[in-house]
Amino acid sequence: MKPFHRILAATAKQQPLQSISRHPSHLLRRHPQFPTNHPRFIHSTKLRSQNGTATAASQASREPSPATSSNPQMAFPCLDALETRTSNLLNKTAIPSRSNSSGPEPSYTSGGYQTFRSPNPLHLDWGGTLPAYSIAYETWGTLNPSKTNAILLHTGLSASSHAHSTSANQSPGWWEKFIGPGPTFALDTDKYFIICTNVIGGCYGSTGPSSPDPASGDPYATKFPILTLEDMVRAQFTLLDHLGIEKLAASVGSSMGGMQSLAAGVLFPERVDKIVSISGCARSHPYSIAMRFVQRQVLMSDPNWSRGHYYNSIPPHVGMKLAREIATVTYRSGPEWENRFSRRRADASQPPALCPDFLIETYLDHAGEKWCLEYDANSLLYISKAMDLFDLSKGVQDAAKDRRDGYEKRRNEVVAGAAGDEAGASCTLTLPEEAYQEQDEDSTSLGSVSEANSSLNARRPPRDLVSGLAPLRNHKILVIGVASDILFPAWQQKEIVDSLREGGNEGVQHVELGEDISLFGHDTFLLDTENVGGQVGNFLR
């Protein structure tokens, strides 16, 4: 079978690219065999007829063609590798696990956790319902008889409940060195009973998009309802109810967990004593929304994502890999990479390649490889979106409360026999017909530059956020930020602190780790036992 471009080359006259409408796409239709045998059109199916490693496209790219081109065809070993993985997945060939690869971020092993199964429904902020739900959790230390020494540890986006090794699962946890017996640990298991859960929406034992929908038995997939971080926290507190824990000694978390840690205090101010929020925020800002948005769009554009309905076929491993590569760019800092990788290439004796080539590229590639089959794509989408939606401003909280009241009223009407659509939200969005229009160029001259800057310089904590955090007025709170963090920049932790102080909290402690302390950016919370861990330990003693 000739590759597609060879066939076209034999029939098509070259045209310079000028406008898309001049592409001789009619040529496609001259070849009725294309739809079933061209590599592009058979994206996945082509692989099954091969030996599992070589494909028509990859073979073509390796062929020398000295007679028909001025330069050799580039090779794409990285695409060959993706196609091989697709083929192996289709053929159920064993995929080597990367779980135990080294790396800054421990693998999120799962297993050996306990499960709380709620027979009651969880009604969500945006109108969805989980008719029943499970929460996977692990614990360390001992709950005292009065049940007053519990710490709820909140995770980052993709973590399991496995924060520390246990007898049931001896793999190191994602905060292994921060948890242990005695005052040298951030979380002292001699003193505290630590609880860590997999969040609702996740894929490590708690109910999420990969769980069966009781209504059908099929995975929820993208029939899973839109979640908020507050929904996850509400679910966690039903676990605390189950455990008989009325009040937490502390709510602790980093990154997404730092957001949830604040939310726990705001939602249940009477049930939380101390609060620790590390590299988190009180409301997501547009840069981090943007970074998560592009990850989601890339993932959703993987044809294997299939609008979320991939559970019985090939998972979108390519989209997941790409999304993780983008995420990884935001987890560290430029200066740290400058020190570690500089401009070194993986093999300087070779000519440059469009596949991974510089060391920084092989690092990103590896981060994507390690993750692409270890996490559920739909969990990423829903949890990532929940992070974007996070905003503890009073107006946003009030609107959520109004919606919840409305949904409850409708549910009661349904129960009472009135007609109604239980879920309410159709989970779509009608965008304006007109695409986003930026301000006219004329207004981007100095005038508007000054205006933009003056509004920034004049920034004080927004009144709405000050009100939203008012329930925390009397809490002891530690807020830690890292100057080299580009995903949750230090001004976001300062915003939490300023808002709390403006609202009358006089005891909030703020620590910002400067670039002289850490260049590890957002990942600092996973790495820096001395500064992050030390501050947390001191605060909780």
Added chain:
Amino acid sequence: MKPFHRILAATAKQQPLQSISRHPSHLLRRHPQFPTNHPRFIHSTKLRSQNGTATAASQASREPSPATSSNPQMAFPCLDALETRTSNLLNKTAIPSRSNSSGPEPSYTSGGYQTFRSPNPLHLDWGGTLPAYSIAYETWGTLNPSKTNAILLHTGLSASSHAHSTSANQSPGWWEKFIGPGPTFALDTDKYFIICTNVIGGCYGSTGPSSPDPASGDPYATKFPILTLEDMVRAQFTLLDHLGIEKLAASVGSSMGGMQSLAAGVLFPERVDKIVSISGCARSHPYSIAMRFVQRQVLMSDPNWSRGHYYNSIPPHVGMKLAREIATVTYRSGPEWENRFSRRRADASQPPALCPDFLIETYLDHAGEKWCLEYDANSLLYISKAMDLFDLSKGVQDAAKDRRDGYEKRRNEVVAGAAGDEAGASCTLTLPEEAYQEQDEDSTSLGSVSEANSSLNARRPPRDLVSGLAPLRNHKILVIGVASDILFPAWQQKEIVDSLREGGNEGVQHVELGEDISLFGHDTFLLDTENVGGQVGNFLR
């Protein structure tokens, strides 16, 4: 035709996602019709049987399914739109042009340019050859009789030669407000003769991957050889030869053009008088390589990219859109978005969506939409890679010279009848078998943090870069940086300045626009006529 997941739902028992090997992928093979009719497997072909707008997959996602799920299926209007565009491209339905959309970055219109056609080959830094090549260029002002008033203006990655409107093309150019008659303009056309070219590798009239390879008549596609920015500059100087310009009054550029502007002086120190480098660098750093790498990987993963051979079929508009969305994240700054978009949603009355929802998302979506059919995907890949490869360090320059000498020797042997492969480079890279291994976690504790930081704090301009910039010792140079730029951060312009000063250049001028002056990040060079334009104008007067 039932959607895929319905069919599977009828036959498959739900399994929780635990490991990929448990996915019941054998189910796929029970249904021989899948390869030709499941939306995933017919990714592109399915579209031709429809009416051009609705597809099986999108129909499925719109179906209500109250009886079989606890919550409604999410809708994906953004994916519907991509499928519609694919369908329209296949059916040659007119695609509405977004060329004249508003935006900070003017559309790179093309047309009305002059073309220099070199009958001589261009031999490239990494061993490739363009047997002949064209350079599209435009000029403004009048070349004086002694031909001493020419300014070569270098472009950013994706720009055409159309820096300013002309009688032949009256659309505004990408630096429209920076070029004009009199001293109020950055580039004074009363005094100077401004030349702007489309770079080699581009798609606006100069030879690039979409141009026909003389050896075959087909587009080069990914048989185009690896390029460097120095290759582009060398080509530009053959245009200067053609125009009879021995020495430039100035070499001026921003972003990639700021890199080339320095390269022009380093490669041809006797042929350049003044140099202006705005928001550029003397060598790419790993963070910007990382950001460009993920864009390229996303684009290359679009099945329609077809390893570059898409010229006679559907271009990879989805990958291009995504790549541009990612790029756009790096062009501005978080604080600017905070001011402009904050957390506003496109339609706050609607429930959240995974398709564009927040204003920042519709902004990125629009940036991608505007660009996805207006630029050649392969041009993006090659030029983006050329930026990554940029390093004016002496060792890198020397290695390039050695390679060039070796290639020339081999070419001479070929001409003399000896056997040999003209191009030499096979444009591939053999990666090590082992994936990138990060340092062990143990070493990421405080010890190595301190080490990393001390090496950063001790940073002086690298000796190798100081040597590499030595040819510019006596040049008058203006270097402008912007504190809010995350893509070419201010320390990179400082590195240029420090290296020049360390090498003995006492006249280099350094301007850094603080966040009180501009929050527009990398885009500042396109917007700030007063500060950027004013500095350039003063320097050239």
